[in-house]
Amino acid sequence: MRLRIFSQVLYPLAGVLLIIAAWVLACWLLNIPTVVLPSPDKVLRALVVRSDLLLSEGWVTLRETLYGFVLAMLVGLPLAVAVANSRPLNLMFYPLLIALQSVPKVALAPMLLVWLGTGLESKLALVWLVAFFPIIVDTAAGLRATPKELLELAQSLNASPLQIFLKVQLPAALPFVVTGAKVAITLAVIGAVIGEFVGSSEGLGFLLQSATSQLDTPLAFAALFALSVLGIFVYALVGLGERLMSSWLPPAPAHQ
Amino acid sequence: MAFGVIKNVRKVFQLDEIGWTALEPVVALDDATFEFEEGELVALLGPSGCGKTTLLRIVGGLIAKSAGSVAIAGREVTKPMGDYGFVFQAPSLMPWRNVLDNVLFPMEILRKNDAAARRHAHELLELVGLSGFLSARPHQLSGGMQQRVALCRALVHRPRLLLMDEPFGALDELTRMEMNDLLLRIRHETKAISEAVYLSDKVVIFSKRPARVVKEMAIPLAYPRSQKVRFTPAFTAAERIASEALGVVAPTADEAPAHAAQGAGRQ
Known part of the structure; x- marks a missing residue:
């Protein structure tokens, strides 16, 4: 037990403290101006003093991220089922999906701004775009990777298409869905921030940009810190979903 | 009429069934004909890739046959029967x-x-x-x-019918023998010659692809069978007849040396 506290808490903490100490030392010894690199205590002060602002802007970014991600799941999962189960649809769209996946979707941000304005819509569209592809591609791959024997077993029992889907294909694809969702949620945060960079009047990305342009570097660092916390939080949400379904998931799909 | 009647079953895989890997239609099964009774244990024995799996899937109603008829308990099998x-x-x-x-x-x-x-x-x-x-x-x-x-x-x-496609093929020798005994206690396809003789009431031997039935032989061993039966003359004789039909052993009366041929037997 004591060993676990050492290895899982104290050592990582010591590593973080070491880096902060190096940061403080560098600011002090090299006499770096606050505008270029604020010392940790100034960032901490910004975090405390501007906590209301950070929370309200963080709330905006969190909503963009989660709404966009949920939209991507709602559209991506059914489409993945359609593409995986219909041979014509698969032939028509799967190569396109793979090709589109490698397009840098964030490059569309300026155009989305033109089409949808500076409000929530353009951010949702960008988050949706970046999150959609890993979800649909991984889910379709998972559905298609269902072992042939299990499908034949179900067919030999005259299972209905719905039974085959719910009892065989879907559970077999679930580990792939989780993998896709983990990639998607990470990209969703990036999409939200890029959307705010390109054109917005709120959100952590906007705050980061305006703080930098006003040379308020401590606030920019505080916003960056808040963004990291947000990213970890949403990733943990997906991880929580995975744990809730853990009785469904094989413990080590990679080894099977 | 027998419980199971397999008559002149032929299967030719068309290109759209197997993808683009083959350049021409593949004749997987040429002409399979045999019968079996209810409760009878029948082993299909033949070289690797000779179409045994294809026949099983046709009998199971999972794929359509190109010609011939499969009737189980008086019903013509065209789709999975569910039982x-x-x-x-x-x-x-x-x-x-x-x-x-x-x-x-x-x-x-x-x-x-x-x-x-x-x-x-x-x-x-x-x-x-x-x-x-x-x-x-x-x-x-x-x-x-x-x-x-x-x-x-x-x-x-x-x-009503249990279809097994090399069920013990992926197991080691000892586990396989255990499973054989288990199956005997519970009371059908296998590729291993002695396994087929040991387990079955009837062995149907297939030729290389496209498969035809070369030989049908009843296994006269009495029940209950135990591993000891493997060392009786009746067992050895049945195993040799099966091996000769498969071409694993040259069909001479003397003890001709077995030459390893066409991947029959265990893999």
């Missing part, structure tokens, strides 16, 4: 289900997952010595144990 059991070469269990729920899967599909079904599943698992592993997940079991679960899954809905 057959399948055992594949790999256990093919569902990793997200525990042992009991894997066995109960057919009952769920047939919407008969009631108390009686659960009781039957318990009985079957006890019969194969897995009553202590009801809530274990497949990855926690050895290969032999997984295949025993697969066997229970194939039997849980009391199938």
